[in-house]
Amino acid sequence: MKKFPKEEYSVPFFKDEDYVRKLCPKCGEYFWTQNPDQKTCGEATPEGCAPYTFINNPPTRKSYSLREMRETFLSFFEKREHIRIKPYPVVARWRGDIYLTHASIIDFQPYVTEGIAPPPANPLVIVQPCIRLVDIANTGPTFGRHLTVFEMGGHHAFNYPDKEVYWKDQTVRYHHEFITKELGVKSEEVVYKEDVWVGGGNAGPDLESIVRGLEVDTLVFMQFKVVNNEFVKLPIRTVDTGYGIDRYAWLSQGVPSCFHAVYSSLLDKIVEMAGIDEIDNDLLMKVAEVSGLVSLDKTASRLEARRKIAEIVGMKMDELDGFLLPIENVFAVADHTKCLSFILSEGVVPSNIQEGYLARLLFRRVYRLLRILGITDKLYDVMDMQIDFWSKDYSHLKEMRNEIMEILSVEEKKFEETIKRGGGLVKRIAEELKTKNILEIPVKTLTELYDSHGLPPEIVRQFAEEEGLEAEIPENFYALIAERHMQTTGKVEDARPEESLEKAVSNLLETEQLYCQDQYMREFEAKVLKVIDSEYVVLDKTCFYPESGGQPADTGNLVLDGNKVEVVDVQKVGRVIVHKVDGTVPKEDSRVKGMIDWERRYSLMKNHTATHIVNGAARRVLGQHVWQFGTQKGANRSRLDISHYRRLTLKEVHKIETLANQAVLQNIAVETSWMSRNEAEKLYGFRLYQGGAVPGKEIRVVKTGDWDVEACAGTHLKNTGEIGFIKIIHSERVQDGVERLVYSVGIPALKAVQENEEKLWRLSEILSAPLEKLDKTAEKVVAELKEANAEKRKLIKEIAEWESLVLGGRREGEEIEEVEGIKVVMRDFKEVIDVDRMVQTANQMIKRDEAIVTVFYGTDGKNARIMVMAGKTAIEKGANAGEIIREASVIIGGGGGGKVNFAQGGGTQIEKLLEAVEKAEEVLKKQLRH
RNA sequence: GGGCCGGUGGUUCAGUCUGGUAUGAAUGCCUGACUUGCACUCAGGAGGUCGGGGGUUCAAAUCCCCCCCGGUCCA
Missing domain, CATH: 3.30.980.10 (Threonyl-trna Synthetase; Chain A, domain 2)
Known part of the structure; x- marks a missing residue:
């Protein structure tokens, strides 16, 4: 990513307050500090620039709960001419490009930041609940530096070319005043780190403020739009600040994790539910101090970070793991259930697409964590607690309580179902592997089970272990899943014809939308502004409705001097409405009369x-x-x-x-x-x-x-x-x-x-039953059909049995010959070439006498068919049905095949059937005599 | 929006790659025998438009195309 020059960051405030700019030797970033002896940037990064020093040692004047911190932040800026704005929903329904609100600025993009609509107030202050599922894997292991749901405080100012509110210097001054005067942090403890911020299609330089190792907020000076990877200056410069209200609360309390700070008693209850005994708080704090090293998406993997931390606290890695894993899981449960309650309260229905998928992802993760902790039965209790806890600030949660609980129970059943199905699947896979003497589930199988069947690897391992198999889950498991999805090549989108239209109409004025003024208008007069490709007509006004919002375009006619042209399609291209016509196009600047197909409209x-x-x-x-x-x-x-x-x-x-x-x-x-x-x-x-x-x-x-x-x-x-x-x-x-x-x-x-x-009447006619008895009659008919089907099969069997009995009798078309002690039964089935009949009959005969070879044949006038079946004794004597059929069926111009005991074949040259049968007989005799 | 997996007796599935008897398996059901302390045992039996439609072939559960239904992962 490109960096901005120093000038972008060196605000007068830094000069006034004797700040110096330095380069951090560990992470390679520039930072500003009042302390000339400061070596590193002081942030607890995965690169290890510094540890947290606020744990058990908060730098603020007092300790704040999340609610207190939220209110302190809002009223601080309210006192400084900012208007307080109510939070927006966490589901960003007003935006088509993202699903969830993941920052306070999201509320004002793109309409306000691009100057299309005015802001609700300027400047304004807001605390916005945000959801970031990208951090889901980090939530827990980083002790709350990452949360899937958090509150972002933002004081925003929108600077227009003709109206400046405030910009960089004032922003930093406000921030500094808040953190030092309001909260009581010593000025020299606040470090400002330079960075480049890009998000939501916008970009700009930003300063991150660090206190005792923790990055508490980001001050973004948004002034670019990202177009094709290039930064284009925006007319409006936006002060986009993001104060981590949760992190501020953590900082002020000095507790081991952000979860302790945010959830307090709720966290204790989950710990209690999970039956985790006395937690060694000293150890937890020691680990918390260096938890900045953990970051699952950066260079250090979980294991690597864990090893480093184990070394620092002087423990064996397994020991540390055993201590931390349940705690991390409880952290994640606390976070995810809050997140889930917020998402579900806004009516997101879990599904396998769009934001519904995110809800399902979250639910399944929570459920898995609860499974590991052994408290899936506590799901509803925890959710209930969350709803109670957060309803005090966000009252819509409790209004949705019943719907949330209902959705949860449906999801729970679905997931249980998936797991149950998976159990059977793994069992079968395990059995197959065991027959091949493989005692470990291959990684490929693990990824496939997850991707296609939704089975998380740890659940597969659990099932596999029950079958006595092992499963090694690779550290990069989810990266492998991502890889599976990379292999597919995306389709290239067709060039849309509108693109050329867009150019053609770009200098035209907005078309007056008559259908908005009077929705019942059927006719109008208008001036032809432009004709494109003698196919598209642009008028100064129109009551033809262009296709949008699921409503199809109007059709109708344009009339000029008695000449009618049909309007076949109407589209909105930017602000201009374009009529696609079929026929002689009117000239530019002429006046036309438009008539829409009113009945259709x-x-x-x-x-x-x-x-x-x-x-x-x-x-x-x-x-x-x-x-x-x-x-x-x-x-x-x-x-x-x-x-x-x-x-x-x-x-x-x-x-x-x-x-x-x-x-x-x-x-x-x-x-x-x-x-x-x-x-x-x-x-x-x-x-x-x-x-x-x-x-x-x-x-x-x-x-x-x-x-x-x-x-x-x-x-x-x-x-x-x-x-x-x-x-x-x-x-x-x-x-x-x-x-x-x-x-x-x-x-x-x-x-x-x-x-x-x-349809009902017709049905009634067919079944000759009165309407009110249709259902009963239909049931009866279907039952009878089934019965008849069964009867038919029974009869085929019976006939076969009976026919096999009269073996050697005077059945027409049958010849029996004894060769080498084997009875060769040749029978012409005539037009009955139904395999089932032949097979059943042959089966019956051979069941009775294994020293039999049957050669059955027949033709329905189109196809000829031969079937050979050999009993055990005959096979021992050398009979081979497959071979016979292969040689015989070639003659009738077809093919065939089968096994030693059974084979069938056929062809279309029915006149050669007898020849083929003779061939079959000849081959069989040769086999028997060999 | 895209990818992957699946649809076969009441249920859970095998068979599909490599077309050739659904002699299918387990379980459940029915009948009988044997037992009468906890998945009883044994013998026999019933139960199938192989999701639907089209195509290829002498022959399709199996190969090809279209559709329907379920599951699942990702954006």
Whole structure:
């Protein structure tokens, strides 16, 4: 990564306060300090620049709980003209590029940082719960330097070209004042380390502040946009600070780990549940002091770091491991269950895609940890405690308690199921390996079991050990998994035609959207601004709706001097609407009349409003975790994908349908309005973003009474009553955790009902049963069919047995000859070339007398078939069915094969069948006489 | 969005690579015998559209294509 020059960091504050800039000999980074004798940067890095010196020795005036620290931070900046902003959700629904809020600045990207929308306040201060799953492997072993869920304090200032709020110097001064005056840390103990920050598509220089070994915050001066790996200056310079509120609490308490500081009594309870006896606190603190050495993604692997630490504290590695592992696991449980409660409380349904996968990943990790600790039964207790604990600050958690518990139990069952399946799988694999005398599960099998079957290696090892096999889990196991996924080559995306369009319309003004002003407008007049490739027409205004938000584009006509051109597609390219036409294109600057296919559009409007209603109904029936996952509207039928943790029952579907139709009957007014992003979010919350992230400064809000509110650009009805009738046609599972509802609206809905009825009537006709007895009759018919099937097989067997009895009788087409004491039975089955019949018959004969060879043949007029079966005695005499068939079937122009005792073959040259049979006889006799 | 694994008696699976009898295995079920203290034992029996459709072939559970369903990992 490129570095910024010294000037970017040397703020006047450093000069005023006699700071010196130095280069750390261990990690190679520059840092600023007031202490001229300071050698290293003083951060507890994996490179070992310094240990933590705040453990049992906090540098602050007093000890703060997390809540106290949060409040201290917020009010400090509030007193200095910052407006306090409420935290955003941890699931970043307003963004299309990421799933989770992992920093406070995420709340203001990209609209505020790119100048599209104003910030809710400027400057502002916020404490934002953040989730970072990339640090999941480090959470625990680093004693809380890494957490999957933490609170980030940020004081942010957005500097516009014409309005400067504050920039680097003031930021550092605020920070320094907070840490020294407010918290009481000695000024010379605060080190500022230079770094380059890149994230969320933005970049800038940053200063990290270090106190007694711990990096407590990062002050980022965001001023670039990253385009093709190049830094491009942004018009807006953003002060993006990230104060680790959890780390600050840890620093102030001087306890062994950040988990002690954040969870206090909750952590004790988990320790107690896990039955961990008295923890040697002195040892724990000794280890904590050097825990900065641990970092799983950097050069030092877990084992290496462990060895170093064991050496420092003067212990054997196994001993240290035995001491630390359960504690680390408890740390991770405390962290992950909090994280899980936050994610689930915002309605994320665990699944195998997108943010749902992250929830599942987290759940399974927690569950595995609990398994190792032997307390899976305590899952609900721990989660309950977390919900109670954090509801004091984040009240939405307790409102979702029941749904969270329900989702947990579904997930638990699923995981138990996976493990159970895995147990059987490992057992079978183990048995196979044992027959090959392999007593260790190969690494390849381990990775395969994890990747394809979701079986974590330590669980495989456990199962394998039960089978008396060993399993060595390589240190880089998860890297191997990553490798497996690297091997696949990604498809190259096709060049989109819009790209050339984008260029062509780039200098045009925004098209006036008439369909937004009056959603019922059918005709309009407009000026032709541009014609591209004599196929695309751009007008100054239009009421043709471009495809977006799952609503297809309008179709219709453009008329000029009585000449009609058909509009086949409409797309929005940036801010310009482009009509794709089929026919003679109007000239530029001419005036045209536009007419949309109103019947189609009106159906689409009905379907679109109905989608909002069904979504609201589903949420009411299934719970607050229901979010729109995707949607496609059509004139005849539409579909809505929603997140839900189990398969919908017909009852639930009917409930949703009934509720939706009630909303239709209530004739609810549908209001659309444009409002600023901040105002809309404040009024309606983030539920607005059902259809995903919505761009722009102003957003369009579609409000269906109290039923549903969404940010949506689509065309809607004035009243729900216009829908008439909604019929959910069927539901299917698109993905784990995603259910699809397919429905029709109005007359097509009626048609759907009628179609079903037609099918029922037809069925009733076929079965000649009255409608109300259809189910019973169908059951009976299927049962009878099964019975008949069984009967047929029984009969084939019986016939075979009977036919074998009359061996040597006067059956037509049968010849029996005795060769060398072996009976050769030749039989023409005529048109019955059913293998089953021949096989059964032959089986029966040979069962009775092993000194038999059967040569059965027949033809149905298209194919000829020969089958040979030999009894044991015959085989001993030299009979070989496979050989006979191979020679004979060539004659009839086909092929065949089999084993010594049984073979079959055939061909299409049926006229040569007898010749082939003679050949078979000849070969057989030769074999027997040899 | 992408990758991987799977769908065969009621259940759990073998067989698929290398096409050729589902004489399939275990368990559960039914009948009988033997037992009557804890997966009883023994004998016999019933139970299959091999997920669906198309193709290749004399022949497909097996090979090829499409679809459906389940599981799982990753972004």
